Amino acid sequence: MDVLPDVIVEARGLQKFFGEVEAVRGIDFSIQRGEVFGFLGPNGAGKTSTMRMISCMSPRSAGKLLVRGHDPAESGSEIRRGIGLVPQDDALDSEMSVLDNLHIYGRYFDIPRKEIRARAKVLLEFAQLTDRADSKVDNLSGGMRRRLTIARALISRPELVILDEPTTGLDPQARHLVWERLYQLRREGVTLIITTHYMDEAEQLCDRLVVMDRGLIVGAGTPRSLIEKTVAREVVEVRLDDGNYLSLVDRLGDHIDRAEILGDRLCCYGEDGDQILDLILALGIHPASSLVRRATLEDVFLFLTGRSLVD
Amino acid sequence: MTTYQQVLRLTPAMSFSWRRAQHVIEHNVMNYRRNWFYLVSGFFEPLFYLLGIGLGLGRLVGSLSVDGHPVSYATFVAPGLLAAAAMNGAMWDATFNFFFKLKVEKTFETMLATPLSVLDVACGELGWTLIRGAIYSSGFLVVMSIFGYCQSPLAILCLPAAGLISLAFGACGLAATSFMRSWQDLGTVSLAMLPMFLFSGTFYGLTFYPGWLQAIIRLTPLYQGVALLRDLDVGVLTPVMWVHVGYLCLLTLIGFIVVSHRLVRLLTP
Numbered sequence: 001m002d003v004l005p006d007v008i009v010e011a012r013g014l015q016k017f018f019g020e021v022e023a024v025r026g027i028d029f030s031i032q033r034g035e036v037f038g039f040l041g042p043n044g045a046g047k048t049s050t051m052r053m054i055s056c057m058s059p060r061s062a063g064k065l066l067v068r069g070h071d072p073a074e075s076g077s078e079i080r081r082g083i084g085l086v087p088q089d090d091a092l093d094s095e096m097s098v099l100d101n102l103h104i105y106g107r108y109f110d111i112p113r114k115e116i117r118a119r120a121k122v123l124l125e126f127a128q129l130t131d132r133a134d135s136k137v138d139n140l141s142g143g144m145r146r147r148l149t150i151a152r153a154l155i156s157r158p159e160l161v162i163l164d165e166p167t168t169g170l171d172p173q174a175r176h177l178v179w180e181r182l183y184q185l186r187r188e189g190v191t192l193i194i195t196t197h198y199m200d201e202a203e204q205l206c207d208r209l210v211v212m213d214r215g216l217i218v219g220a221g222t223p224r225s226l227i228e229k230t231v232a233r234e235v236v237e238v239r240l241d242d243g244n245y246l247s248l249v250d251r252l253g254d255h256i257d258r259a260e261i262l263g264d265r266l267c268c269y270g271e272d273g274d275q276i277l278d279l280i281l282a283l284g285i286h287p288a289s290s291l292v293r294r295a296t297l298e299d300v301f302l303f304l305t306g307r308s309l310v311d
Numbered sequence: 312m313t314t315y316q317q318v319l320r321l322t323p324a325m326s327f328s329w330r331r332a333q334h335v336i337e338h339n340v341m342n343y344r345r346n347w348f349y350l351v352s353g354f355f356e357p358l359f360y361l362l363g364i365g366l367g368l369g370r371l372v373g374s375l376s377v378d379g380h381p382v383s384y385a386t387f388v389a390p391g392l393l394a395a396a397a398m399n400g401a402m403w404d405a406t407f408n409f410f411f412k413l414k415v416e417k418t419f420e421t422m423l424a425t426p427l428s429v430l431d432v433a434c435g436e437l438g439w440t441l442i443r444g445a446i447y448s449s450g451f452l453v454v455m456s457i458f459g460y461c462q463s464p465l466a467i468l469c470l471p472a473a474g475l476i477s478l479a480f481g482a483c484g485l486a487a488t489s490f491m492r493s494w495q496d497l498g499t500v501s502l503a504m505l506p507m508f509l510f511s512g513t514f515y516g517l518t519f520y521p522g523w524l525q526a527i528i529r530l531t532p533l534y535q536g537v538a539l540l541r542d543l544d545v546g547v548l549t550p551v552m553w554v555h556v557g558y559l560c561l562l563t564l565i566g567f568i569v570v571s572h573r574l575v576r577l578l579t580p
Contacts, residue, residue, distance in 0.1 A: 077426045093338075
């Protein structure tokens with residue numbers, strides 16, 4: 001397999017089985033150096049299994065995988081030297097101080113103590129934890145812990161940072177602070193791989209992404225292209241008192257690209273949402289409620305899998 | 312296909328570097344920097360047994376004989392307690408602390424996201440059980456020599472021998488802990504260790520037991536360790552010592568192989 005120097009991860013027919021269970025069922029993707037690449041999908045889609053294979057923590061069951069130009073089956077330790085991993089559950093040393101967590105992690109990478117001290121100072125500022133350097137990890141909030149985990153992953157100055165659900169369980173303010181830090185890394189040229197089941201996170205952060213469902217990639221592209229290619233630019237959501245959605249869809253005919261009935265509402269997709277709504281009103285139909293919005297990755301996911309992303 | 316998958320699975324996990332394993336030990340040292348009290352407190356347990364049973368109860372017992380050498384009861388008990396110190400030091404880290412890192416804190420998963428391999432982790436953890444056992448046994452040996460319970464210059468060999476006892480218990484403890492599912496399961500290990508401590512020739516010889524029970528007790532690693540240390544303490548070198556040494560080496564090897572394979576299974580599924 002030929003790999004261009006600007007490709008940092010390349011997978012072909014990548015599979016992962018756990019006994020009889022097929023967690024990842026043959027996926028292809030390649031990630032460019034310097035981009036933010038997302039894996040979007042619901043829980044159980046195979047995102048974490050894929051991350052563990054890329055970070056050389058779990059052997060693949062079949063297929064090809066090259067990370068940083070090497071095969072994880074042969075040089076896991078060497079590959080991991082250039083990767084910073086931010087796991088879903090932080091896995092910090094809860095008995096140690098913030099600074100000690102950074103220190104010991106740096107030691108795993110053979111970084112000299114003096115050098116670690118210098119880097120830790122910068123990273124604590126980056127993570128806005130300078131005044132908590134001596135606090136025990138046990139006493140930190142969820143957002144602080146996540147920022148510390150990100151700082152910890154950066155102590156080895158990795159060229160590739162893998163973040164598994166980086167903002168799950170954080171409040172909106174803490175989430176935005178994490179996003180800000182990730183933008184900063186991207187500006188510095190670090191390649192980021194992010195898994196998430198938040199569509200807004202994927203839309204905000206990712207240059208390119210793949211949508212995963214049940215171990216397969218069901219869509220790929222930039223967030224906008226994926227939305228426009230798969231669904232349409234805008235959506236009109238309407239609720240009707242009589243619930244007679246099928247006849248409405250019939251009457252709208254070619255004026256909409258597609259329609260989906262979602263529980264008690266109808267989503268009509270098209271280029272211009274306001275125009276569609278005007279048309280509905282012109283038909284003499286008066287919805288109980290209506291909403292015109294831009295189509296999101298949530299709609300893409302719904303279209304691709306027939307299911308909602310977050311239950 | 313099976314062999315191919317096994318090779319895929321084992322090669323990266325089984326790469327080893329002594330330098331990397333040292334960082335696993337360093338992690339333990341850093342952890343204990345804040346909890347040094349726990350580290351120090353473990354030293355006093357065998358000391359209290361020595362004072363209470365060896366000296367106190369010893370006055371009622373009088374003197375005993377080791378390989379034909381008449382010794383005071385305290386001198387008889389001291390090597391047994393030295394072996395127990397080596398055992399307890401290693402076991403504390405090989406059981407409760409190892410379980411905490413493996414199942415609760417996910418320390419090893421964190422390590423495996425770095426250049427460290429499973430074999431580095433297994434070696435580092437075993438190394439740390441040896442260090443902790445060695446801290447207690449060397450401290451206790453110093454106390455023994457101060458109290459005059461070391462009967463021969465050869466008693467200095469008790470130090471490497473106690474190290475071997477720590478290694479054997481450390482490796483077997485790590486292996487057993489890797490199968491535990493809960494803190495309750497770990498209680499069974501403690502339950503097995505107390506009778507071993509009391510009945511493996513630590514406080515009296517095996518002649519009190521019927522022949523079949525003696526044979527069983529001889530199979531316990533603590534008995535092997537106690538017998539080895541007791542002979543070294545009075546300065547008797549016998550060929551049977553090699554049996555003790557070989558037995559403890561074998562246990563170390565088996566325990567280490569088991570725990571390494573278990574960690575590959577548990578940590579790199």
